[in-house]
Amino acid sequence: MGDRIYLDHAATTYTKPEVLEEMLPYFTENYGNPSSVHSFGREARKAMDLARERTARALHTDPGNIFFTGSGTEADNWAVKGAALANRKKGNHIITTSIEHHAVLHTCRYLERNGFEVTYLAVDKYGLVDAEQVRNAITDQTILISVMTANNEIGTIQPIREIGTIAKEKGILFHTDAVQAIGSVPIDVEEMNIDLLSLSAHKFYGPKGIGALYMRKGVKVQQILHGGAQERNRRAGTENLPAIVGLGKAIELAVQDIPGHNARLEALRDRLITGILSTVEHTRLNGHPERRLPGNVNFSFEFIEGEALLLSLDIKGIAGSSGSACTSGSLDPSHVLLAIGLPHEIAHGSLRLTLGENNTEEEVDYVLEVLPQVVQKLREMSPLFNQQKGGLEYV
Amino acid sequence: MGDRIYLDHAATTYTKPEVLEEMLPYFTENYGNPSSVHSFGREARKAMDLARERTARALHTDPGNIFFTGSGTEADNWAVKGAALANRKKGNHIITTSIEHHAVLHTCRYLERNGFEVTYLAVDKYGLVDAEQVRNAITDQTILISVMTANNEIGTIQPIREIGTIAKEKGILFHTDAVQAIGSVPIDVEEMNIDLLSLSAHKFYGPKGIGALYMRKGVKVQQILHGGAQERNRRAGTENLPAIVGLGKAIELAVQDIPGHNARLEALRDRLITGILSTVEHTRLNGHPERRLPGNVNFSFEFIEGEALLLSLDIKGIAGSSGSACTSGSLDPSHVLLAIGLPHEIAHGSLRLTLGENNTEEEVDYVLEVLPQVVQKLREMSPLFNQQKGGLEYV
Amino acid sequence: MYSEKVMDHFINPRNVGEIENPDGVGEVGNARCGDIMKVFLKIENDVIVDVKFKTFGCGAAIATSSMSTELIKGKTIDEALAVTNKTVAESLDGLPPVKMHCSVLAEEAIKAAIEDYRKKQREK
């Protein structure tokens, strides 16, 4: 056990040493621009081709369908804006969910300001979208469905395959934000009828600042970054070669043994969940009890506020995150927690602990030792705790 | 002298070892997300703040005016699209030049398809824009002037200060693409009346996949990447911390001793130019004889084609680039070479050699030994050479 | 993000708790917004002889609660009323801009408690 315990892998992961190692030569030695004719350029191009192949293999598609971007956010923006604008003549309606990442939600808001109509599907108390609800929301104007594979806050895994089938049946483009899912949810874009898929390397032990968009061949998507002819003339900007190499290596490692990876993380996750439920009262597990990411733990602790909880844990060497308004930079707590029906006061008291490959049982046990004390201390300070011994009411 | 000579620094530079060294801990140790509350996040935030300060210092502005992007291309897209769309109510006219990088030009074409009017100013035979021409192009609809600080192909340095003065006088936003200029042209955004400035780290020995946009406080620019609240709510996406750290270090080094850096490169550049002019006939130096980037050498060799020249040089271990259509992936040769008045057939035979900090006199002398032989060999193969012993005619 | 002083008052908050039969009680904020502060005062001869607080809120809310109660302890009511949110923030070596509202909360809670005391006095 190190001196600090990192339990915020959903925010970002470390880059694995073996990934970094593959990247290093591309900074100082093989630093050519893949578009260049000379030997430096050819070496770069070769490395890029390999990374594209590895990425394609992980998604069960052809390298020609993979386009590298500067982030998961850019991939989401490109998919949603690009598909909407390119298919504007067919219709102006988009279906998404109320618990998407802001990269999708705020892009939808932008499109709403520009003449599109967006349906934000509600989710159930576990954060699950109902595929039939998607079907019912379709109108003759619907051109795009965007539903994330797995939620970044509460870890709920959506019925992507079912939604893909409906989208295909209706001839509507289907985008999924798989940023949190890569390495935990097996993806086959063909089988799952996915037309567009976003991913981001720093969520699966690759470097930050590199993502990819899978686009099925023939799908019409407008360009959003204009300039040079890179990425087969669809995404301009000198290719970020070291990061592309890192993404390729990281995704290869990430999909190598998903069942094994999941089993390991789920064991830790369930130990943490069970431990918390059995030691801390007035506590609620957020997200789906079974259909959840293997590394995701999300709790609401009544009567206390999330940032204070995070700081207290941080002092004890535990790094987590929260959907509290105080940590989101906005006035309201997490839109995801509100969407699953938590009242504001409960949502403020949320804690997300996301496990990664290096976490150990020992670390989990340390958290289980410290967390109840910290919660207790904050509750004793809280005016809400005394007032309502029985706990606040919520659905 | 290494076994290969890299003379394509305008395409991309290697990352300096001392830059890479500062980046490394942020991959595997201090890998936190700068938006996180915990100690990993705070370390990340601190490193990001330092990088922003260093960048601001290099441009003589406040850190609050610096926004990191995923590339120079993104910075250009953001500046031009963002300023145009945010100021649409004031007018729909943009002034730029015919020799901008495609990141600006193709963005302007996109805006033209969306109701904007763009004036593409002509340049003289040296690639120079006339500031008075800018003034004359202004209409009551003009909302943005975008002129690059220095050209990436022929190295010509524009009268940015004069254009800035005119823009300020007329109350029009002024953007400059300084991607090629950082480290060679001293920049003071205040003195030069620049409202928006794009830069890209991999052109000054920083990493690829990271750029920055300077935006003067109060300037209205629309967001182009929607999502999280990063970069003070103006550019979404998890911050690419290692690359941001690298940009900060690289720009600090790049502006440390611009006169010294320029003197060294100019000596090599002029040795190369003089050497080529004195050994190869039917040859033309492209770009301005004095107002040019210290590392830029650009020649047209009549009767031969650029890609063949590049390949031949590559075989001899010399890495350069060309404005030939065959290397640009388009049907026409470089728009810059055409804009300075070269006929197509001459533009095809262009060679750009761009020097960097590690190049030596010995390397230049090797190029001067090899290049005339290579040109001669290709000319002897060319049907144009025999036909026209006197050389083709052009203005 | 937070100064050392803020962290000190967050980790070891002074004056946490309740006062039985307080002379004045003030509660401001609401749970919906994620911030509630409740202040209890014991007052003798217009002097605040004891003060306690309970706070539901972020690190800054707890630290400003702690600091502001320290600042008014042993002071006269008039002196306590002169303690502004700026004073509290400065005594903590500053607060991040997005957290300034927490110091306002502390100021308001104290004012509300004194108001409550005065009301009770008038009612006596």
Add this chain to the structure above:
Amino acid sequence: MYSEKVMDHFINPRNVGEIENPDGVGEVGNARCGDIMKVFLKIENDVIVDVKFKTFGCGAAIATSSMSTELIKGKTIDEALAVTNKTVAESLDGLPPVKMHCSVLAEEAIKAAIEDYRKKQREK
């Protein structure tokens, strides 16, 4: 980008040069597009006994010139006419898609030279 064969024919192009008093000459392409190929034929009894070329163009243009002239040397006119751009590209172990037009250039230059030869025969 290029196969080893392409690079070999680019570095050591076969049949470069001109033939004095050729029996047929063909020139296709233009300098504006960056590609010109000129083919010179020496023909005896309908057999191409010698062939030379001059090319202004990229690496692929030079390599296809070299390969296509090799392929027709010693062949009858009919055999030479049967050499398509696909044959040339395949003999070079393939060309990048954006360079396929270069092989078309080579095929056309040879056809033009044979056409020229036939025209001259008819005029005799």
